[in-house]
Amino acid sequence: MATVGIVGAGQLARMTQQAAISLGVEVVVLGEGSQAPAVRAGATLCPGRPDRLADLIRLADMVDVVTLEHEQTPADLLERLAALGYRVAPGAVAARLGQDKAEARAVLAASGIPVAPWVLTGDLAAIDAFGARHGWPLFLKSPTGGYDGRGVWKVRSPGEAAHLVRDSDRDFLVEPMIPIRHELSVLVVRSTRGEVAAYPAVETVQRDGQCHEVFVPASVPARTADAAHQLALRIADLVDLVGTMAVELFVTGEGLVFNELAVRPHNSGHLSIEACTTSQFENHLRATIGLPLGAPDLRVPAAAMVNVVGGPDGSDPFERLACGLAVPGASLHRYGKEARPSRKLGHVTATGSTVTIARTTAARAVAALIGERAA
């Protein structure tokens, strides 16, 4: 029976542990406490930190392969782990592109993947010139470490840019505000044996910079969804992926534009648990162990997922669990985390004969959890 080690013990590791039960795979997680979501779900805890080589080695010694649930392990540590002979999935190349937005753009653009105009700079004059050329406002992004809307600043003028850049000694990834019609995500899985499978493109809806809702089929023409699918397959090969990766894309008037990679199971793939023949979590396990991949196709006509986050006052919507469960057709997932404002505490998935039905059901269940009436 294979044993998979996951750096991180949050909800992604928790849902991977849940999937591992079906395969008879054992999961060991590197984390800091016995109350971590994955540990509460039955994964074995290897106490340690994601950015300490000695801890990574202790984990690696317990398992057949080491994989990730977040971006907190520097890619060079993964490289050193691999150099020591441990199996690591993803490899350092893919992991680095998931951790560094600028490097991802550079590498993928060089291979012909469409990216929006960008520059990596900490120089105010260069930012002003970029703004003059592409128009204000601009987005300034921290190339590494940002997620869920953190590390992204919208600056409306050279003055606002100066204010932000003056206080920092780092480079920013500078981008124009491009007119986005839709945001898509394609989950793609590639195994140690080079077998690759991409899920149907899903549409994501952000709220305050954080993923709020995901649904499938996306509300784009089939040829756009197909193009996204193909792009994700190409990128998986380009970055020599092993494991699961989310390829996030913008749909603009000029076609698809690359946004970013998450080189791990991803929020935009949670609905695969109910909606697809094989969930992203099971396929992540299959890929990292070197087992044949499962079919990523939809079992159902349509599905939607809405995140459940802590209230502005830090309240826990799952205190109203029974209200959410009373909504027919909703599948609830709790992560077993302590509530904090805006913290992801769980999600709701619904499937249905149409996207509208699925979205309405999921939204109703979340509204019931937070004690609001659904729109």
Place this chain on the structure above:
Amino acid sequence: MATVGIVGAGQLARMTQQAAISLGVEVVVLGEGSQAPAVRAGATLCPGRPDRLADLIRLADMVDVVTLEHEQTPADLLERLAALGYRVAPGAVAARLGQDKAEARAVLAASGIPVAPWVLTGDLAAIDAFGARHGWPLFLKSPTGGYDGRGVWKVRSPGEAAHLVRDSDRDFLVEPMIPIRHELSVLVVRSTRGEVAAYPAVETVQRDGQCHEVFVPASVPARTADAAHQLALRIADLVDLVGTMAVELFVTGEGLVFNELAVRPHNSGHLSIEACTTSQFENHLRATIGLPLGAPDLRVPAAAMVNVVGGPDGSDPFERLACGLAVPGASLHRYGKEARPSRKLGHVTATGSTVTIARTTAARAVAALIGERAA
């Protein structure tokens, strides 16, 4: 967060533990070892035996409600547990009917549920008279303790009956061999609050007295499936069910005939994990805790499940896991049990647009696991 105690730590408790992760429910299992399927899936072990009151009390002290995964806890112990103030689901009434085939027939027939002719007797003259009236061969069944074909004997003549009865000091449930067109099972769930939900009737296929395959929709007219559904709902109320119960029925030329009850999640409901909006395991948890029940309806047009059992030589088909996973569309479930001849070690579920597609996919995956070509 609620904690549910399960008497038993096998595959039913394992899949209940897997479902509990989504709800954030904790599971404690009463079992004998840390290698039990449910414990390996992350349930907490309460060491003990299912037929010892002191052990049941130790479990009950750790949890909010005690439930069952098998018939090894005498109903009167459940009654004593309830009398001590512990919450028990199912109650002793339903549990007793699941443990005693003769009592189930007597109680249900008295309420107008159709049962085949039967008599409970250890008297050879009475058996001969029954055979003279209804025709030979007869089935003689142990009224309690039999499962998976054990405890059932087919006797072709008074001589064979004499041979069997002479060696026993117990009563047998005696039945004629009725012409069975189909075997159906309806999973029904009833909560502490009296809310009740029945799954679509599934068709079961036995092999050597053991459930081999399950599929849905059943190959019976819709009105027969509906009648089975209604019968299960009636029986759930009649036995004051709390939790999940399988109602097994025969379809004969004269209509539906009651066969037996399994008062717990059941093999015939495993396909609900992939095929239904809410699995039998999640609904079992919801019912016993007193949460609203989830929708039992199909998400998909059709589904099939085939059990994976140990080979005649005790070999483990999951040694060929990769072969099974390579069959597109199959969802594999391993129970983490040691292989023995005919022992249930896992199952495969497939969904599809037709029953034929689903059955073919599931059969192919099982054939791949056992190293045979599918028929």
